[in-house]
Amino acid sequence: MVTSFARTLILYFLIIFSLRVMGKRQLGELQPSELVTSILISDLAAVPMQDLGIPLIQGVVPILTLFSVELLISAFSARSVRIRSFFCGRTSVLIKNGVINQRELKKQRINVTELLEELRLKDVFDPRQVGCAYLETNGTLSVQLMAGERPVTASQMQVDTSTEPELYTTLIAQGRLLSVNLKSCGRDRHWLDAQLRKNNLQSPKDVYLMVIDNRGGVLLVPQEHFDKRSGVKEG
Amino acid sequence: MRYITGALSVLLVIIGTATVNSRHMVAITGQATAYVEESLAAEEADSQTDAVQTARALDHFWNGHRGYLESVLMHAELDDITVTISDFISAIETGDKDAVHANGRLLCVQFQHLAELELFRIGNIL
Structure with missing residues (x-):
């Protein structure tokens, strides 16, 4: 157990070092430490899963170690510029x-x-x-x-944008009502049912997408029903 | 601060458990080796009954710790030892002195290997 713990730490820092030396272009969109953790954890989890002769703890200990080290690094990186530049590099x-x-x-x-x-x-x-x-x-x-x-902005042109909607909230996604979103935009179930009736719809299950903006504008896309065998749209 | 404390706690628990596990492993393998040596000594003294009794005690002791050992060590290594213990008992029962000594020595090496496997040593890490 202690061996896998020490090995995990060594491999972790070795891969971080390698990626830092390789440069940012290798990374994509993850920070170096995040990328290393993702690669190692997926592999570590796979080995004890595939080989039943390997005790689960041999996979759990390295994963917990990586998880804790990653947490520590991100916490210390948020506090220290030096630590952040060491693990994440500089712009x-x-x-x-x-x-x-x-x-x-x-x-x-x-x-x-x-x-x-x-x-x-x-x-x-x-x-x-x-x-x-x-x-x-x-x-x-x-x-x-x-x-x-730079493109000319509305504020540079002194155009009044106060009537333009800015914040869009999804209320129904693929037939599923997002009650938290409904509440957060100050609407209730009665209002929703009225909107559905206005569009000849019975329930949220008949809606594919429903979005509301901060000006009260509603985008409603009804659910399309397909014949499962032929894939042809019904109705 | 909560994340740092949490992460450090997990690391400390892992280090602590690893240390306890390492000590426990040394104790188990030490006791098992003592059974083997006792059985070999009985065999040397031509006391086959004592030798068989001690070897069976070793088998009982080993099976008693099997569950714990399987949760921390590779199962293949434990299976090898189980087979050697079985061969050791058979050799004593049949009175094959060469096989008794060979299996006894092999068991001692296998137990030593298990104990060393969990020790925090540079050799193991590298």
Whole structure:
């Protein structure tokens, strides 16, 4: 037991170190420690499940160890910048004021084609339009356009947006009534039933999707019924 | 703070349980080895009845701890020991001295291996 505990700790820190050395581009959207925990836990859980000759505790101890270490790291990371930068790395600036930071690109082992590809995915086709491009600690690229390249906003145009809906709440999803959401938007079952009757529907089960915005606007999509054998819509 | 305390508590429980388990394992294997040595000594002294009685006591002792051992160790290693104990008893009963000594020595090594398996040592970790 003590061996698997020590081995788990060693492997955990080894994989964290490897991923940190490999760089952010390997990570996707998870933080390094989260990724390591996900990989290891799924594998650790699988081994005692498949091999009945291995006691369950040999899988449970490493998983509990990883879980606790991950909790400790995230708690300490929230308290200390140093610990956070050790485990999660730092944000890198790849483009500043339209100028590509070649040194940082080389350090992160990202070639310019990949950078341009990432920019295109964000609808930016000219790096000179970029005020700042950050490579985040989870491996994603955040782009801030130059002030002159940003789309004009309603507030800049002094357009009154007070009548525009902003907050959308789902009330029914695939026939299931979300009572908490109904209550949180200040409506009750009577109001809901009235809405359903207005649309010739009997109960929430007849609704595929019902959404309400903060101005009271309702989007209601009725449930479509299919013949299970033929897949043809009924009615 | 709640998360830190919770996580540290889990780690402490694991370390504590591992330490107790390691000590318990040393005690079990030590007692089992003592049975083997006692049985071998009886066999040397040509007291077959005592040798068989002690070997059966070892078998009883081993089966008594089997449940606990199976919850912490690989089952294949425990099965090997169970087979060796059975061979050891048969050899004493049939009076095959060579087989008694071979199985006795093998049992001692297997018990020592079990005890070492759970010790907190660099060799085990690496």
